[in-house]
Amino acid sequence: MKPTIKDIAAQAGVSIATVSRVLSNKRGTYSEKTKEKILKVAKELGYHKNTTAVDLVKKKADEIAVIINATPTNFSNMILSGIQQRATELGQRVIILYAGDRNTDMQHQAITTVMARSVSGILLLAVEPDATDLELLKETRTPFCFVSLYFGDDQILSISSDNKALAYQATEYLINNGHTKIGLAGIDDYHTGSQRVLGYQTAMRDHGLVAKNDWVKRGDYSYEAGRQLLQAFLPLEVTAIIAASDMVAVGLLNAAQQSQIAVPDKLSIIGIDGTFICEVTTPPITSVTQNFYEIGVRSVDKVMGKATETFVPTRIVVRGSVKLNR
Amino acid sequence: MKPTIKDIAAQAGVSIATVSRVLSNKRGTYSEKTKEKILKVAKELGYHKNTTAVDLVKKKADEIAVIINATPTNFSNMILSGIQQRATELGQRVIILYAGDRNTDMQHQAITTVMARSVSGILLLAVEPDATDLELLKETRTPFCFVSLYFGDDQILSISSDNKALAYQATEYLINNGHTKIGLAGIDDYHTGSQRVLGYQTAMRDHGLVAKNDWVKRGDYSYEAGRQLLQAFLPLEVTAIIAASDMVAVGLLNAAQQSQIAVPDKLSIIGIDGTFICEVTTPPITSVTQNFYEIGVRSVDKVMGKATETFVPTRIVVRGSVKLNR
DNA sequence: ATGAAAGCGCTAACAG
DNA sequence: CTGTTAGCGCTTTCAT
Numbered sequence: 001m002k003p004t005i006k007d008i009a010a011q012a013g014v015s016i017a018t019v020s021r022v023l024s025n026k027r028g029t030y031s032e033k034t035k036e037k038i039l040k041v042a043k044e045l046g047y048h049k050n051t052t053a054v055d056l057v058k059k060k061a062d063e064i065a066v067i068i069n070a071t072p073t074n075f076s077n078m079i080l081s082g083i084q085q086r087a088t089e090l091g092q093r094v095i096i097l098y099a100g101d102r103n104t105d106m107q108h109q110a111i112t113t114v115m116a117r118s119v120s121g122i123l124l125l126a127v128e129p130d131a132t133d134l135e136l137l138k139e140t141r142t143p144f145c146f147v148s149l150y151f152g153d154d155q156i157l158s159i160s161s162d163n164k165a166l167a168y169q170a171t172e173y174l175i176n177n178g179h180t181k182i183g184l185a186g187i188d189d190y191h192t193g194s195q196r197v198l199g200y201q202t203a204m205r206d207h208g209l210v211a212k213n214d215w216v217k218r219g220d221y222s223y224e225a226g227r228q229l230l231q232a233f234l235p236l237e238v239t240a241i242i243a244a245s246d247m248v249a250v251g252l253l254n255a256a257q258q259s260q261i262a263v264p265d266k267l268s269i270i271g272i273d274g275t276f277i278c279e280v281t282t283p284p285i286t287s288v289t290q291n292f293y294e295i296g297v298r299s300v301d302k303v304m305g306k307a308t309e310t311f312v313p314t315r316i317v318v319r320g321s322v323k324l325n326r
Numbered sequence: 327m328k329p330t331i332k333d334i335a336a337q338a339g340v341s342i343a344t345v346s347r348v349l350s351n352k353r354g355t356y357s358e359k360t361k362e363k364i365l366k367v368a369k370e371l372g373y374h375k376n377t378t379a380v381d382l383v384k385k386k387a388d389e390i391a392v393i394i395n396a397t398p399t400n401f402s403n404m405i406l407s408g409i410q411q412r413a414t415e416l417g418q419r420v421i422i423l424y425a426g427d428r429n430t431d432m433q434h435q436a437i438t439t440v441m442a443r444s445v446s447g448i449l450l451l452a453v454e455p456d457a458t459d460l461e462l463l464k465e466t467r468t469p470f471c472f473v474s475l476y477f478g479d480d481q482i483l484s485i486s487s488d489n490k491a492l493a494y495q496a497t498e499y500l501i502n503n504g505h506t507k508i509g510l511a512g513i514d515d516y517h518t519g520s521q522r523v524l525g526y527q528t529a530m531r532d533h534g535l536v537a538k539n540d541w542v543k544r545g546d547y548s549y550e551a552g553r554q555l556l557q558a559f560l561p562l563e564v565t566a567i568i569a570a571s572d573m574v575a576v577g578l579l580n581a582a583q584q585s586q587i588a589v590p591d592k593l594s595i596i597g598i599d600g601t602f603i604c605e606v607t608t609p610p611i612t613s614v615t616q617n618f619y620e621i622g623v624r625s626v627d628k629v630m631g632k633a634t635e636t637f638v639p640t641r642i643v644v645r646g647s648v649k650l651n652r
Numbered sequence: 653a654t655g656a657a658a659g660c661g662c663t664a665a666c667a668g
Numbered sequence: 669c670t671g672t673t674a675g676c677g678c679t680t681t682c683a684t
Contacts, residue, residue, distance in 0.1 A: 002467065004677055015655045020679060031653060046465050051442040052387070053677035055378045057660045070403050077396050080424050084432070093439055096422035098406050106410070113419055116377040139372045141328065223606060250606050257608065280549060280576050282583060282608065330661055341671045346663060357669060379661035383676045 003045040011041045023049060055118060063093040064300065065114040068125040070101045075275050075292045079125060079147060082296020090304055092120060099127060107133060115140050121303035123147050128190050145303040148295060150310070151191055159299040161290045162311040163192050167199030170242045170270050170288045173316050175207050178325035179240040179268065182211070185229045185252060186219030186244035193218070193244070196272075200242065212236075219248060226251020230259070240268035240322065246277045249285045253321065264323040274317055283320030290314050329371040337367045349375060381444060389419040390626065391440040394451040396427045401601050401618045405451060405473060408622020416630055418446060425453060433459060441466050447629035449473050454516050471629040474621060476636070477517060485625040487616045488637040489518050493525030496568045496596050496614045499642050501533050504651035505566040505594065508537070511555045511578060512545030512570035519544070519570070522598075526568065538562075545574060552577015556585070566594035566648065572603045575611045579647065590649040600643055609646030616640050 005019040012019070014034060021029045022038045041047075055061040064087050068076055080096070087094045097113060100106040111133055114122055122137070122144035129137065129146075137144050145157035167184070174182050184200050187193035197216055204211040217232055219225030226248035233241060233252075243249035249271030256263050263269055263283060271278055274289025294312050301308045331345040338345070340360060347355045348364045367373075381387040390413050394402055406422070413420045423439060426432040437459055440448055448463070448470035455463065455472075463470050471483035493510070500508050510526050513519035523542055530537040543558055545551030552574035559567060569575035575597030582589050589595055589609060597604055600615025620638050627634045 006677080016678080017656080017680080018654055020677095021654085024679075026679095029653070034653080048438070048441050048466075050382075050444070050677055051439070052378055052381045052444060053660090054679080055660095056376075056382050056662090057677080057679050059660065061378070070407070081396070081426070084424050084426065094424065096424060098410050098420065098422060100407070100410065112374070113377070115374050118376070118378060140374075223602065254606060254608065276549065277603075277606075280580060280603075280607075282580065332661080342662080343664085343672075344670055346661095347670085350663075352663095355669065360669085376661055379676090380663075381676095382678090383661080383663050385676065 002050075003047045004050070005047075007045060008038060008041050008047060011045065012037050014038065060118050060120060061093075062091055063095060063117075063119045064121045064123060064303065065117070065119045066094060066096045066123045066125055067099050067107070067110045067114065067127055068096055069099050069107070069127045075148075075273055075290070076125060078275075078292035079296040079299075082293040082298075083123065083300055084296075086297040086300035090300065092300070092304070095119075102128070104130060108136075111136050115142070118142075121145070121300075123299050123303055124149070143303050143305065145299050147299045148292075149192060150195065152195070157302050158310060159295050159302055159308070159312065160310070161295070161314045163195035164199035164202070165311070166272065166288050166290075166314045167196040167242065168203040169199075169314060169316060170272065171200050171203035172207070173288075174240045174242070174268065174270065174322065175203065175209070176325070177268070177322060180209055181215070181236075181238040181240070182209075183215045183217065183233050183236065183238040183241040184244070185217050185233070185241050186221055186225045186248035187216070188220065188244075189218060196244070219244060221245040221248060223247045223251040226253075227255040230255035234259070238267075240270070243269060243271045246271040246273045246275050246285065246287065249287070249321070250277060250281055253281060253285065264321050268322040270322055278317070278319060281321075286319045286322040287317050288314050289317045328376075329373045330376070331373075333371060334364060334367050334373060337371065338363050340364065386444050386446060387419075388417055389421060389443075389445045390447045390449060390629065391443070391445045392420060392422045392449045392451055393425050393433070393436045393440065393453055394422055395425050395433070395453045401474075401599055401616065402451060404601075404618035405622040405625075408619040408624075409449065409626055410622075411619075412623040412626035416626065418626070418630070421445075428454070430456060434462075437462050441468070444468075447471070447626075449625050449629055450475070469629050469631065471625050473625045474618075475517060476521065478521075483628050484636060485621050485628055485634070485638065486636070487621070487640045489521035490525035490528070491637070492598065492614050492616075492640045493522040493568065494529040495525075495640060495642060496598065497526050497529035498533070499614075500566045500568070500594065500596065500648065501529065501535065502651070503566075503594070503648060506535055507541070507562075507564040507566070508535075509541045509543065509559050509562065509564040509567040510570070511543050511559070511567050512547055512551045512574035513542070514546065514570075515544060522570070545570060547571040547574060549573045549577040552579075553581045556581035560585070564593075566596070569595060569597045572597040572599040572601050572611065572613065575613070575647070576603060576607055579607060579611065590647050594648040596648055604643070604645060607647075612645045612648040613643050614640050615643045 005016045009016045097110040099110045125147045150160045271285045271287040274287040278285040298308045331342045334345045335342045423436040425436045451473045476486045597611045597613040600613040604611040624634045
């Protein structure tokens with residue numbers, strides 16, 4: 001049997017109330033002497049506070065729940081580091097629930113699980129919620145915040161890069177380097193994808209270029225998607241492609257090399273994300289790099305009710321996969 | 327205020343006990359009619375069971391806690407999938423606690439947090455515990471199991487690949503392909519590392535070869551380690567290197583290519599892990615592939631008290647980074 | 653500075 | 669089949 005405050009109280013010859021006060025650090029409500037005694041007994045007994053009981057009586061857990069979607073891209077670690085860091089600073093524990101790979105059932109289940117626990121906030125990492133999920137989430141009084149996903153709905157908390165701006169930035173970078181026929185590969189049909197298409201199209205228009213419809217190809221952000229899409233781009237004769245993720249970029253790169261298309265001489269590729277994988281390919285991949293750590297930090301602020309910008313700036317990191325114009 | 331069973335009871339004109347019975351599916355203890363009514367009211371009120379309260383009264387949470395270490399290598403997703411899958415089958419929820427990157431404090435904190443909750447099992451993923459951690463863990467009555475780490479202590483539950491056998495397998499594969507001067511790069515000084523050294527040395531000896539001491543180089547399983555270690559191997563004139571992880575393998579590969587050393591013609595490299603990264607390099611990396619999903623599945627079995635083999639078999643996946651002997 | 657007692661939301665005997 | 673009651677381990681008034 002695990003020891004409880006009752007055991008400590010008995011051992012120390014005080015009431016459970018006193019034990020509770022000492023263990024919860026309610027300073028000024030107990031004498032130094034009883035404190036010493038209680039702490040000593042607690043250690044002897046190998047006591048650990050039962051969080052479940054505390055949470056029940058306090059009707060709130062100092063805990064942030066992160067529901068995470070295992071997408072093919074893997075920037076999650078960086079976001080998690082940021083979350084963990086900031087949460088600890090704010091005295092919150094962090095628990096992570098894994099929602100599989102875009103698996104609706106598991107997503108549901110994760111949300112339900114979290115709602116049944118009185119967490120102080122819910123962070124949804126790369127989760128595209130369906131109508132039911134959103135319903136559930138709203139129904140709860142717990143604040144929730146989408147991370148790395150922007151709804152375009154200011155009623156719903158979220159933190160992410162500005163996908164429109166990001167795509168604009170990538171497109172403009174390519175245009176500035178002399179490209180006019182630019183593809184966009186591997187984006188999805190949801191919020192993130194459409195925002196990026198918009199940014200891409202706007203940049204093209206702003207520079208007096210036309211973005212052909214079939215220059216935009218859907219995919220699932222994966223390496224395989226990248227590989228396959230290269231073939232689709234071949235007859236289109238674009239000179240540069242914006243990849244929806246680093247993984248897509250690597251897929252394009254490898255497929256290109258296999259087809260004897262020199263990167264960046266014949267084809268330029270720019271990735272989106274800027275994870276380590278950009279650095280280990282040959283040539284290394286130029287990317288629009290997202291500040292994932294900061295996204296994590298701010299998501300905690302946001303869900304804890306602190307004011308923060310919704311968008312975290314991105315930047316171009318020049319490596320070797322885009323042909324430079326000089 | 328969130329609705330409770332009390333609210334439902336009031337609304338439905340029954341006692342809270344009946345509500346509890348229906349909501350906990352204690353079949354045969356209630357009539358179909360009251361069930362309908364209660365379920366209806368519950369839905370209307372937007373009721374969700376309070377797990378905290380349930381866990382408290384049951385003195386156990388149907389929940390497995392995974393403490394995960396963010397190592398540079400990233401096979402964790404696959405292990406997590408396996409864990410999630412099996413846990414769900416066994417009616418257990420899964421929560422994940424992130425322990426940072428070999429960060430002692432966070433590791434401690436994670437373990438303490440978990441102990442304060444009455445989880446049914448603790449899984450430690452790629453966590454090298456220090457003495458204090460182990461002390462804490464043992465003190466609790468909760469079963470715990472190390473995943474992807476073998477202690478060589480049969481008192482302590484663990485699931486992993488057999489690191490000795492794995493290294494033996496890699497070494498033998500290289501020997502069978504004509505190599506006699508073989509390096510081992512990037513292993514750590516803990517359990518995993520020393521087991522691999524042992525397997526490597528044994529294989530060499532079994533084939534009548536001597537393994538020179540400086541053919542074994544320590545590292546931290548990272549890409550950077552791989553890059554740096556290649557330089558150290560250059561004067562040693564080994565013809566093949568076993569990399570402690572896929573990331574180390576990529577580091578070696580890139581550094582070699584930069585130094586104009588053809589892989590696999592001048593230098594063969596074999597990786598350990600077999601994650602996706604092996605498939606995206608040029609040449610793709612031959613690896614000893616671990617069955618991470620299965621490791622995840624079995625770790626749940628183990629921690630839930632089911633009998634399972636401690637070691638999960640590995641296999642060689644031939645790609646393009648080892649020169650074949652024919 | 654400390655104790656007694658109520659109660660967080662739920663389950664599980666025990667009666668009926 | 670259903671209601672009553674006693675807790676689970678802890679915090680928090682309210683007294684003293």
